Amino acid sequence: MRMSKMFSKTLREAPSAADSKGYEMLLRAGFIRQMGAGIFTLLPLGYRTNSKIENIIREEMDQIGGQEILMPVVNPADIWKETGRYYSIDKEMSRFNDRANRDMVLAMTHEEDATAIARNEIGSYKKLPQLVYQIQTKWRDDARPRAGLIRVREFTMKDSYSFDRTVEGLNEQYKNHYASYFRIFSKAGLPVIVVGADSGMMGGKVSHEYMYLSPIGEDTIITCDKCGYTSNRQVAVFQKKYFKEEEKPIEKIKTPDCKTIEELCTFLNVEKRQTAKAVFMVGTFIDDKTGEEEEKLITAIIRGDLDVEENKLQKVAKANSLRPAHEEEILAANMVPGYGSAINCDPKTIVIVDDSVKKSNNLVAGANEKGYHLLNTNFGRDYTGKVADIASAKDGYTCQCGHTLKENRGIEVGNIFQLGTRYSEAMNCYFTDEDGKNKPVIMGSYGIGVGRFLACLAEEYTDEKGLSLPISVAPYQVHLINLIKDKALSEKIYEDLSNAGVEVLFDDRKESPGVKFTDADLIGIPIRITLGNRSVKEGKAEVKFRKNLDNNQLFDLDTLTSKILESIKTLKQELEQGIVNKELEI
């Protein structure tokens, strides 16, 4: 490609919206442009990198037996009504009516499509197992897109769907993806860790997320250096300390101006762990069949030294969504904000109690009366509710192995879910087994956000001068900079390299050397050839690697092409050495 003919341009200054280094460089180097909130165009350079990422994914998916298909973005709403997600998913899914006034949706994922196809194609156990995948556009009307390509509304996703006869078969496909994803990310040079995760709206059981660790990430990851435990905070577990003593009789005491746990502890001179706090949320419950919504008050009781993990709470309560309760709603259920507890509350309230409270006793709790608390409250004796772990894991907490947990920020670039029969049963996707019986197909779904992958690579491979993507995903392999008058020579070198199959970005512009060098730094093609008077006179060209600009090598012009081919090979080999082969142990 000749830079004199290139569609995009580079920017000297970063657009003001660029708030991360990677995003800034993607904009400045001319990889991407924004069209609207969470909507982007990939320019030629960005699209080439995007395609390379996609091809790495294809290679690996084919390797584990995937067959590529393409499902539609526009879906009839009917299939989404079958699984109930038409009702349970809120505004994030865009809906519209076609000219015949049929309900339509823009697919935000393709479990429904995949199942709808599979139920017609798969009738017999002889057809199983199957694995299909696609690389396709998704639209999710996120309320708050941010950080460039990290969190967008329209994006490309690789999604695969497995269909199996048995749970063992599903495990096999799941393990294949688990290992395959590590190879995919490492082939592109992106370091990731895998964490145990919540399956969210997918509704499955087992699930893992692939995380690129970065301070700009929106997920919090809890890890243990000793036993290797890694988990998204949403589901992370930890060791709680319990303090059991002899039960004492309940006692009401005056506690003026003690609305927070801190104030209460100071006033009574007790530790936080000797208190029980009440957190009031309102859960929305949606009927999958009818789409009817119902709101219920949820009272979460947790020990004062811990915080509620809302995601855990939502799951235990089986709510579709949660929001903080309003004061009136709490009062209506016979509880008093600031002095709340589940004691003598409205029986319609869903009470969920963290196991820390059950296993401790004589806790100070609200008396549901302004200015009063109760000493020595005990779960089981004074109130009841559903017991579960709803506590949020934090930095410094104790891992179940006894070591200290750490927290980090991460960006989710991939996820794998064991769906089981949730979709096949809801959508009547059954096969006839060897024994003549009809059984639901067992499914899994697996995703990689391609654009987010690109954004993470940009974060990882950026220095103060620009991008420096690995050779497997860089838009071109070689950047040829011509600084000499002799056009014939540079043209010949460009031709030779191209004919040898090298992907060359050729700077043939009438620009000053400084402009050419800065643009080359910015775009960050891995290998740079400079043709300048100094070296050409000696029959040589200068060659530098973008990742180490201080190291300048001189290659003979006669053998330049073959030497460059070697350099490409070397860079590829270095990357291959970094390929992660990791198996899931179930």
Add this chain to the structure above:
RNA sequence: CGGAUAGUAGCGCAGAGGCUAGCGCACUUGCUUCGGGAGCAAGAUGUCGGAGGUUCAAGUCCUCUCUAUCCGACCA
């Protein structure tokens, strides 16, 4: 969806009632230059986000609206 901020040239920004709206970079042409964002000269570029209003006069003040960004809620 709540809170905050901002919309003026391709990008970054100035102009805060006054007459023809400006600066840097980018862009065009010419000459010179040619190893780390060159110099000189000449030029082109705007419905000042949109609608309505106040005023002799609005980029500037008011109202509404749209859009974007950030924080939060939310999110695979």
